[in-house]
Amino acid sequence: MSQAIPYIQRLHDDRNVWINGKKVNNIEHHPAFKGTIRTIQSLLNLQKNEETKSLLMYRTEEGTDAHLSFLIPRTHEDLQKKRIAYQYWADQTFGVMSRLSEYSRSLITGWYANRAEHESSHPGFSEKIAHYYQQSRDLDLLSTAAGHDPQRNRSNITKKGKEGLLRITRRNREGVFLSGAKMIATAAPYVDELLLFSFHKRSESEREFANVFVVPVHAKGLHIVCRESFAYDHPVDYPLSSRFDEMDAVLIFDEVFLPWERVLVYEDPEFSWKLRIDRAASLLSQHQTVVRLVSKLESVVAIGNELAETAGATAFLHVKEKLAELIIQLETIKALLIASEHHAQLYNGVLLPAPNFLTTARNLGTRFYPRALEILQQIGAGGLLQVPSSIEEFDSPIRSFLHEYYKGTYSSAKERTKLIKLAWDLIGSPLGARHELYERFYSGDPVRTYAAQYHSYQHKQRLIDFAYEVLK
Numbered sequence: 001m002s003q004a005i006p007y008i009q010r011l012h013d014d015r016n017v018w019i020n021g022k023k024v025n026n027i028e029h030h031p032a033f034k035g036t037i038r039t040i041q042s043l044l045n046l047q048k049n050e051e052t053k054s055l056l057m058y059r060t061e062e063g064t065d066a067h068l069s070f071l072i073p074r075t076h077e078d079l080q081k082k083r084i085a086y087q088y089w090a091d092q093t094f095g096v097m098s099r100l101s102e103y104s105r106s107l108i109t110g111w112y113a114n115r116a117e118h119e120s121s122h123p124g125f126s127e128k129i130a131h132y133y134q135q136s137r138d139l140d141l142l143s144t145a146a147g148h149d150p151q152r153n154r155s156n157i158t159k160k161g162k163e164g165l166l167r168i169t170r171r172n173r174e175g176v177f178l179s180g181a182k183m184i185a186t187a188a189p190y191v192d193e194l195l196l197f198s199f200h201k202r203s204e205s206e207r208e209f210a211n212v213f214v215v216p217v218h219a220k221g222l223h224i225v226c227r228e229s230f231a232y233d234h235p236v237d238y239p240l241s242s243r244f245d246e247m248d249a250v251l252i253f254d255e256v257f258l259p260w261e262r263v264l265v266y267e268d269p270e271f272s273w274k275l276r277i278d279r280a281a282s283l284l285s286q287h288q289t290v291v292r293l294v295s296k297l298e299s300v301v302a303i304g305n306e307l308a309e310t311a312g313a314t315a316f317l318h319v320k321e322k323l324a325e326l327i328i329q330l331e332t333i334k335a336l337l338i339a340s341e342h343h344a345q346l347y348n349g350v351l352l353p354a355p356n357f358l359t360t361a362r363n364l365g366t367r368f369y370p371r372a373l374e375i376l377q378q379i380g381a382g383g384l385l386q387v388p389s390s391i392e393e394f395d396s397p398i399r400s401f402l403h404e405y406y407k408g409t410y411s412s413a414k415e416r417t418k419l420i421k422l423a424w425d426l427i428g429s430p431l432g433a434r435h436e437l438y439e440r441f442y443s444g445d446p447v448r449t450y451a452a453q454y455h456s457y458q459h460k461q462r463l464i465d466f467a468y469e470v471l472k
């Protein structure tokens with residue numbers, strides 16, 4: 001096994017990250033990335049800390065330590081351990097950082113766990129995924145996944161409408177060359193690896209887009225084009241934006257060479273879809289997303305309560321009703337998570353959380369979160385702007401006024417200002433707006449994910465039959 005290179009050292013390679021019209025030279029110290037990279041490094045440090053290591057890591061069969069996102073769950077205890085590991089990292093970021101690699105690692109782990117099932121119809125896959133899984137796990141590689149085509153013309157399914165999509169342009173004995181684009185790859189600028197697949201089913205006439213690749217971020221000819229940065233270098237005024245801005249990027253491939261061992265699926269619509277809906281990969285990755293959502297909703301409940309309490313607004317019935325709605329959101333998602341684990345079933349020897357509960361939680365999340373932000377606005381009201389522009393104002397000549405007029409029911413003016421700044425970062429900052437969009441869309445277009453749940457609901461016929469039975 002090769003020795004793992006430390007994360008920060010790995011960032012100093014030839015990756016082409018573009019922001020504000022310039023190539024980023026030193027990503028570790030760049031204002032758009034340094035806060036987030038520092039956060040990731042601090043989370044990675046927890047893996048080595050004696051007190052937290054056991055919450056995040058497990059001992060592999062080979063006797064090495066690996067992050068629990070790579071564990072193949074065989075028992076309820078395994079699933080619980082995975083949940084605790086996801087939650088521990090998520091809690092350190094108020095549930096705001098969602099692409100800390102556990103999602104893409106879960107896809108890889110699921111495919112690896114299920115490799116025997118796929119090997120019979122696709123010889124060679126098993127060896128490739130085993131090699132990749134072991135490499136990512138043992139080197140503790142960070143990764144992200146991107147499954148979508150750039151938004152050019154969603155209703156044009158002709159050849160013209162498919163221009164610009166990622167495809168193989170040529171191949172030789174060593175590998176393939178890739179050109180085209182993928183969107184959105186959150187965290188791409190500062191991870192190690194990109195897992196690229198097709199989120200939607202491809203038809204026979206779309207064979208050239210039905211691939212699964214694993215591409216190193218520093219691959220020659222790959223350009224990572226970032227949106228504008230929402231990171232502000234001021235942790236007190238922007239407690240979330242300064243530390244947790246997960247960059248979203250478009251990936252542009254210009255004749256990128258990829259060796260065959262990293263081409264997991266080659267122009268094969270059936271196999272590409274089989275991996276996309278692979279039971280282990282889907283459920284293990286959804287499990288992580290729901291744990292992370294719980295962590296975020298817990299932060300919302302805490303912020304909502306404090307906003308109301310420190311303004312004396314909990315005296316009003318409708319405010320209590322709204323705070324209860326936030327609690328109901330949280331407890332609903334938590335209950336679905338627990339139910340999914342409780343009803344987990346073995347599939348090819350892997351204990352997988354029950355799909356109905358996870359899908360329900362994920363779909364509810366797309367509606368819960370925007371509503372949660374609306375409630376925070378309704379509770380905070382104008383108070384969300386009753387803050388000085390910077391916390392530094394508390395050291396200015398007018399500080400005595402601020403200490404008097406900005407205080408809350410029981411909190412000091414400075415404490416309440418900090419609270420409001422946290423709430424505003426979640427609701428009103430560019431990062432907050434991005435998060436509302438994220439929760440609506442991160443797992444696909446909710447219109448289609450709801451429709452998919454309707455189609456796949458296996459109890460429908462039983463319920464209908466029972467209704468007719470009662471009618472008799």
Ligand SMILES: Cc1cc2nc3c(=O)[nH]c(=O)nc-3n(C[C@H](O)[C@H](O)[C@H](O)COP(=O)(O)OP(=O)(O)OC[C@H]3O[C@@H](n4cnc5c(N)ncnc54)[C@H](O)[C@@H]3O)c2cc1C
Pocket residue numbers: 099144145146147148151154183184185186187248434437438441442443444445447448
């Ligand atoms: C902040 C953020 C970060 C994200 N990060 C990632 C990531 O790291 N990796 C990843 O894989 N994904 C990520 N996603 C999700 C992904 O990129 C898409 O945003 C998501 O799947 C929705 O697709 P779209 O944005 O292309 O919308 P579109 O599919 O273009 O939809 C636009 C509108 O048209 C409608 N529409 C389009 N086509 C159809 C159709 N065929 N039938 C019915 N209605 C249709 C939709 O309902 C919607 O109203 C992220 C999303 C966001 C917002």
